[in-house]
Amino acid sequence: MTNLIILPILIPLLTGAILIFLKNRIMAQRVVATLSAITTLIVSFLMVHKVRNDGIQSLNISSWDAPFGITLVSDMFSAILVFTTSIVALVCLVYSFKSIGVEREKYYYYPVLNFLIVGINGAFTTGDIFNLFVFFEVMLMSSYVLLVLGGTKIQLRESIKYLLVNIISSALFVIAVAYLYSVVGTLNMAHISARISEASTNGMPGILTVIAVLFLIVFGLKGAIFPLYFWMPGSYYAPPAPVLALFGALLTKVGVYSITRTYTLFFYHDRDFAFQLLSILAILSVLVGVIGAIAYWDVKKIIIYNIIVAVGVILYGVSVMNHTALTGSVYYLIHDMLIKAALFLLVGVIIAITGTSNLKNISGLITRYPGLGWTFFIAALALAGIPPLSGFVGKLLIVQGGLEVESYIGAVLVLMSSLLVLFSIMKIFINGFWGEDRTYEGEEKAPVKWLLISPVILVVISALYGIGSESFLPYISQAAETLLDPSIYIEAVLKE
Amino acid sequence: MEVLMSIVVGILFSAAVYLMLSKSLLRIIIGTGLLSHGAHLLILTMGGLKTGAAPLLGEHAKVYVDPLPQALILTAIVISFGVTSFFLVLAYRSYQELGTDDMDQLRGNDQYE
Numbered sequence: 001m002t003n004l005i006i007l008p009i010l011i012p013l014l015t016g017a018i019l020i021f022l023k024n025r026i027m028a029q030r031v032v033a034t035l036s037a038i039t040t041l042i043v044s045f046l047m048v049h050k051v052r053n054d055g056i057q058s059l060n061i062s063s064w065d066a067p068f069g070i071t072l073v074s075d076m077f078s079a080i081l082v083f084t085t086s087i088v089a090l091v092c093l094v095y096s097f098k099s100i101g102v103e104r105e106k107y108y109y110y111p112v113l114n115f116l117i118v119g120i121n122g123a124f125t126t127g128d129i130f131n132l133f134v135f136f137e138v139m140l141m142s143s144y145v146l147l148v149l150g151g152t153k154i155q156l157r158e159s160i161k162y163l164l165v166n167i168i169s170s171a172l173f174v175i176a177v178a179y180l181y182s183v184v185g186t187l188n189m190a191h192i193s194a195r196i197s198e199a200s201t202n203g204m205p206g207i208l209t210v211i212a213v214l215f216l217i218v219f220g221l222k223g224a225i226f227p228l229y230f231w232m233p234g235s236y237y238a239p240p241a242p243v244l245a246l247f248g249a250l251l252t253k254v255g256v257y258s259i260t261r262t263y264t265l266f267f268y269h270d271r272d273f274a275f276q277l278l279s280i281l282a283i284l285s286v287l288v289g290v291i292g293a294i295a296y297w298d299v300k301k302i303i304i305y306n307i308i309v310a311v312g313v314i315l316y317g318v319s320v321m322n323h324t325a326l327t328g329s330v331y332y333l334i335h336d337m338l339i340k341a342a343l344f345l346l347v348g349v350i351i352a353i354t355g356t357s358n359l360k361n362i363s364g365l366i367t368r369y370p371g372l373g374w375t376f377f378i379a380a381l382a383l384a385g386i387p388p389l390s391g392f393v394g395k396l397l398i399v400q401g402g403l404e405v406e407s408y409i410g411a412v413l414v415l416m417s418s419l420l421v422l423f424s425i426m427k428i429f430i431n432g433f434w435g436e437d438r439t440y441e442g443e444e445k446a447p448v449k450w451l452l453i454s455p456v457i458l459v460v461i462s463a464l465y466g467i468g469s470e471s472f473l474p475y476i477s478q479a480a481e482t483l484l485d486p487s488i489y490i491e492a493v494l495k496e
Numbered sequence: 497m498e499v500l501m502s503i504v505v506g507i508l509f510s511a512a513v514y515l516m517l518s519k520s521l522l523r524i525i526i527g528t529g530l531l532s533h534g535a536h537l538l539i540l541t542m543g544g545l546k547t548g549a550a551p552l553l554g555e556h557a558k559v560y561v562d563p564l565p566q567a568l569i570l571t572a573i574v575i576s577f578g579v580t581s582f583f584l585v586l587a588y589r590s591y592q593e594l595g596t597d598d599m600d601q602l603r604g605n606d607q608y609e
Contacts, residue, residue, distance in 0.1 A: 137575045156590040157602045163583055167528045174535040174572050182542035
């Protein structure tokens, strides 16, 4: 079963290819896509357990030895991210059945959805920097199609901007890889790490610091950190709810993963400059995010700006780079993927009922939709990090880690940001769910019961993740240990 | 040789940035084309331009040029072809639907001002 590691990439790829042939048979597409998503979920669950029991798994494709061929590497960090991706993908798929509309389903919605998952799982699993670029492109190409599918005016307009920003960041990625290749002469991530640490006996050479910053720019554009987040509020506003949930939960997190991976594996020698820069940008992202989240009266925009806050909080934990903060970051990353997907899906239900995303035109939903109301309330508390729920442990560890290295400003700002996040999300709850009951056009047609299944599942998982954090913590802690000590990763790949 | 190529790549990048900051959508797409040319030439340059035989084992040469950057470029070229053709069709569709190729008129926040 050494090939277990490749299955979360292979299964969606084959499914996507098969679904292309079932263009007009929507029921068949739905069944095949669901079966494959469930299989991926099971396989990725087995992968997590294998990594837990046997340590880092690596697979040399075509049996070429490690630095020469492409290696797939699954450490605990990758494995749990792939597992979370599979959960989010499955629930978004189930949500799509009643919300995306037959027209889109007939035009290759499910195949492209599967290719998106291929790109994301591949990016999480690969151990080769150029292969990471290729999986990024698989993911981005699918996201362009998902963003524009349907072809309404706002989608066309925002797709142009999203496409342009990502073409530029991809070109920068190629440039960064070219520079890195000319300095270290290899593309395998473990081998790069080994070569960089050979070259950094007396501190990292200046050129590598430049490359570190270039990687930060590239992945920051994907992951929407300050000041590279400008494309996100507009672009994420355009697509329909399940696509938005996939984007909000997964795409930016791939950027965050890549920053974490490159900074903990390659550039950990440069605490003075690169990590300082990362820390400052992370804190500024938190600030910009909360300003945006409290400024808008649009339910989608509020949650979109909350993505930027979460990205900032996670990266602040990474920039602190001790065991406590990294554990917190990994924990918060998983929590945020689950809860952002849940919130976007809930916002999708609200929009399906009311037909608008303007908060000023919505009120009194709780009288007729109590289930929706209380699910949203719990999700909101989880987002802000209220103790029994999942957002608490991650933020606690990040703040604690920040205080351990006496980074008081960052830690306090992360704490303060929770308050404003809570305010921004409670604004939706108080204005949208309380107040006088009103009726909306087209309300009866909305399949609310079906649409509620997915977010409820996600909120339940996230609540269990928070309440049972004690039993998840060994896994998270193992992920943080590998991130903190690159030699574990290098030995597993190069097998010296 | 590498110095000369670096200067050429620099010129390509500046032309690309200039074009991408303009108003017309087609100029922007031409800019992305130049940007990917620059990036591909940069990979080739950064892989080293020492003289050697073409990477074919039938040449029986003592030294070959580095084959890895060439494979990377080939991959990057087809990816950028795919993305560029998608971008061109998207520009065509949006010209049909929105009736303009002026980026100033594609601004957006008309809903909640």
